[in-house]
Structure formats: C-alpha cells, structure tokens
Amino acid sequence: MAQNVIFTRSATLLFLEASDTKIIEQEHDFLSGLLETQKQAQKILMILILKQSLRQAECQQENLKVKSLKPMKP
Known part of the structure; x- marks a missing residue:
C-alpha cells in the first residue's frame, strides 16, 4: 500500500510602521x-x-x- 505524504508551509507576514521597526x-x-552574555557566562x-574538578x-x-x-599497625 502506498502512503501519501503532504507537506505544508506556513508564513507569517508582519506589516509594521516605521516607528515599530525601530522598536x-x-x-x-x-x-x-x-x-x-549567556554564552560568555x-x-x-x-x-x-573544570578547574574545580582538577583540584578535587x-x-x-x-x-x-x-x-x-x-606505617601499617603491627
């Protein structure tokens, strides 16, 4: 039995005023x-x-x- 696969695409269009673009x-x-900042942290x-692991x-x-x-106890 053959199966049909349907691919769909969606898009979102935004209409902005010039002032909105700046924001x-x-x-x-x-x-x-x-x-x-997160990447650096x-x-x-x-x-x-790593340093702490090496110290341990x-x-x-x-x-x-x-x-x-x-010395071992006798």
Whole structure:
C-alpha cells in the first residue's frame, strides 16, 4: 500500500510602521546582547567546573599518597 505524504508551509507576514521597526530592532539588539552574555557566562562556568574538578582530583591523589605513606599497625 502506498502512503501519501503532504507537506505544508506556513508564513507569517508582519506589516509594521516605521516607528515599530525601530522598536523591533532595539529589542533584537537587546536580546542578541543577552544571548552573548549567556554564552560568555556558560563558558566561564565550564572553565570553573573544570578547574574545580582538577583540584578535587589533585586532592584525592594527595590523600592516597598520604594514606600509602602511613606505617601499617603491627
């Protein structure tokens, strides 16, 4: 049995006055700035998480060294 597939498209048309265009451009610039700030914050957060993970790994290695150097009880 053959199946029919129907593809549809939709479009939205906006009719704006010149003053509205300026507001939309300002909103776009504002949102673009927020997005860039979010990207930078995520990058910084990932770096901090990586540094903290490395510190924890170093501490665990030091703890293992200290435990291995302790004399065993007879």
